[in-house]
Amino acid sequence: MPRQITAFSNPLIKRVRSLREKRHRRDEGLFLAEGLRILTEAADEGVLPDYIFFARDGANHPLAQRLIADVEAKGGEAIETERDILSKLSGKDNPQAVIGVYRELDTSLSRIDRSKADIWIVAQSLRDPGNLGTILRTGDAVGAGGLILVDDCVDPFSVESVRATMGALFTQKIAQARWPEFLEWLRAGPGQLVGTSLKATHDYQAPRYEAPTFLLVGNEAQGLPADYEAECDLLVKMPMLGKADSLNVAVATAVIAYEVLNQRRAR
Amino acid sequence: MPRQITAFSNPLIKRVRSLREKRHRRDEGLFLAEGLRILTEAADEGVLPDYIFFARDGANHPLAQRLIADVEAKGGEAIETERDILSKLSGKDNPQAVIGVYRELDTSLSRIDRSKADIWIVAQSLRDPGNLGTILRTGDAVGAGGLILVDDCVDPFSVESVRATMGALFTQKIAQARWPEFLEWLRAGPGQLVGTSLKATHDYQAPRYEAPTFLLVGNEAQGLPADYEAECDLLVKMPMLGKADSLNVAVATAVIAYEVLNQRRAR
Numbered sequence: 001m002p003r004q005i006t007a008f009s010n011p012l013i014k015r016v017r018s019l020r021e022k023r024h025r026r027d028e029g030l031f032l033a034e035g036l037r038i039l040t041e042a043a044d045e046g047v048l049p050d051y052i053f054f055a056r057d058g059a060n061h062p063l064a065q066r067l068i069a070d071v072e073a074k075g076g077e078a079i080e081t082e083r084d085i086l087s088k089l090s091g092k093d094n095p096q097a098v099i100g101v102y103r104e105l106d107t108s109l110s111r112i113d114r115s116k117a118d119i120w121i122v123a124q125s126l127r128d129p130g131n132l133g134t135i136l137r138t139g140d141a142v143g144a145g146g147l148i149l150v151d152d153c154v155d156p157f158s159v160e161s162v163r164a165t166m167g168a169l170f171t172q173k174i175a176q177a178r179w180p181e182f183l184e185w186l187r188a189g190p191g192q193l194v195g196t197s198l199k200a201t202h203d204y205q206a207p208r209y210e211a212p213t214f215l216l217v218g219n220e221a222q223g224l225p226a227d228y229e230a231e232c233d234l235l236v237k238m239p240m241l242g243k244a245d246s247l248n249v250a251v252a253t254a255v256i257a258y259e260v261l262n263q264r265r266a267r
Numbered sequence: 268m269p270r271q272i273t274a275f276s277n278p279l280i281k282r283v284r285s286l287r288e289k290r291h292r293r294d295e296g297l298f299l300a301e302g303l304r305i306l307t308e309a310a311d312e313g314v315l316p317d318y319i320f321f322a323r324d325g326a327n328h329p330l331a332q333r334l335i336a337d338v339e340a341k342g343g344e345a346i347e348t349e350r351d352i353l354s355k356l357s358g359k360d361n362p363q364a365v366i367g368v369y370r371e372l373d374t375s376l377s378r379i380d381r382s383k384a385d386i387w388i389v390a391q392s393l394r395d396p397g398n399l400g401t402i403l404r405t406g407d408a409v410g411a412g413g414l415i416l417v418d419d420c421v422d423p424f425s426v427e428s429v430r431a432t433m434g435a436l437f438t439q440k441i442a443q444a445r446w447p448e449f450l451e452w453l454r455a456g457p458g459q460l461v462g463t464s465l466k467a468t469h470d471y472q473a474p475r476y477e478a479p480t481f482l483l484v485g486n487e488a489q490g491l492p493a494d495y496e497a498e499c500d501l502l503v504k505m506p507m508l509g510k511a512d513s514l515n516v517a518v519a520t521a522v523i524a525y526e527v528l529n530q531r532r533a534r
Contacts, residue, residue, distance in 0.1 A: 041510060044510070045510075130397060133515075134515040134517075134518055137511055137513075137514060137515055137518075138514060138515070138518055139509075140508075140509030140510060140511045141505070141506075141507045141508060141509050141511060141514055142506075142508060142509075143508035143509060166511065167510070167511060168509070168510075168511055171509055171510045171511070172509075205529060238408070238525065239408075239409075239528065239532065240408045241407075241408060241409060241410035241528075242406075242407030242408050242409075242410060242435070242438055242439075243308060243311070243312075243407060243434070243435075243438045244308075244404055244407045244408060244433065244434060244435055244438070246404075247404060247405060247408055247521070248400075248401040248404055248405070248517065250401075250515065250517070250518060251401055251404075251405055251517060251518060251521040254514070254518040254521060254522055255521055255522060255525045258505065258522045261506065261508075262472060265506065
């Protein structure tokens with residue numbers, strides 16, 4: 001049976017609310033995800049939250065009822081609360097009807113099995129949670145295995161990132177590594193490292209991409225560092241007919257990722 | 268010679284600051300753009316601001332000095348001010364070194380000459396300024412003529428939109444129209460209306476796109492209304508191999524726009 005919490009001062013509410021800050025997420029090893037859609041996608045992947053919070057008037061949806069039952073069956077806790085407490089937890093005026101508190105996923109590189117997919121996306125110093133979410137959604141769409149975050153990227157478990165992934169956080173694998181660690185891991189197995197660069201001489205449609213393809217994109221403002229580009233097996237660029245000198249990083253990732261996919265489905 | 272303003276209470280400062288709100292932009296017919304990069308791109312397109320504000324310590328860059336001279340030569344006004352006043356104008360803690368106040372561009376459909384480009388992007392009820400900016404940058408890159416905003420879209424002249432376009436606001440034409448008005452204009456000349464839809468039966472790489480191609484994308488959450496889809500000459504979709512049912516709208520736009528471009532450069 002769900003327990004009820006109606007007081008802002010309840011210690012669990014305070015603790016969950018604190019997960020909006022990175023240091024508390026790190027200390028607790030927990031993060032927040034909001035909304036029936038994202039929680040259901042997570043459940044479909046076999047991932048259930050430790051806690052599920054729901055508003056009294058918002059749990060009538062059959063998906064919500066199933067989630068609540070599943071969480072309780074797995075030993076998690078379901079908590080019935082008020083809309084304004086959900087607002088406080090999510091930081092939004094119009095909170096979603098359900099909020100889940102999840103155990104942080106293991107993001108060590110060693111958990112990535114490169115043989116599981118023909119495309120992997122690698123982002124270096126990606127800073128914007130919207131771009132991270134958009135790239136994960138694109139990865140899901142092109143059948144990528146996951147996203148490897150290199151160097152200091154935005155936290156994939158921040159409320160903003162989780163929201164932007166729209167559930168792809170749970171369908172795509174995520175790893176985090178420093179560049180030397182990533183390179184060592186990469187070169188210990190098969191894989192073509194393809195960087196996007198304004199300095200590239202190859203048009204992105206010219207090469208035949210080899211599986212598994214690791215698509216490497218750089219920071220929103222700076223692009224890839226020159227010494228990272230030097231480690232790539234291939235540097236490619238998209239035609240740019242206009243005045244601007246760069247595309248949005250999530251757009252560039254998607255255009256190349258679909259080219260890789262198109263080459264494979266054309267075979 | 269630039270005049271100096273150092274008081275927050277100065278009427279011009281108050282007036283310019285008010286341009287961060289849509290109703291004041293509409294009343295004044297003016298909008299703000301920030302940063303040397305964007306202002307220089309605008310100047311390269313022959314568009315100069317009515318006013319240019321700069322920080323005493325930020326106008327040493329030769330591009331800033333040229334901009335200031337050009338604005339004054341064209342009868343505009345250059346105003347030397349303080350960093351914290353620039354902060355107040357832009358709403359950012361770290362304001363750019365220059366801020367321009369521009370006359371709103373005419374966004375009537377009648378100003379669009381479709382013969383000028385082979386690709387035009389049409390977005391319906393687009394709500395996110397980041398997506399608007401990303402789509403304009405993509406349009407610039409693929410050689411599109413511009414972006415036609417249909418129905419209730421985010422204001423392209425909001426500070427957030429202008430920032431996200433990174434200068435493409437001045438290199439791409441922008442029009443605004445309601446759907447019936449757009450359709451009437453479209454059908455009065457040549458053009459293939461291509462909608463993106465989950466219900467499409469055509470893979471996006473199957474058809475030969477006809478110039479000028481009008482790529483129509485829908486709202487971030489709802490996609491295109493069914494009756495809008497019914498008006499399209501062609502509905503296409505991208506392969507989606509994963510669990511998610513949609514791509515980010517700017518990503519979908521870019522993937523199709525590059526396909527159209529690739530078909531033409533392959534000929």
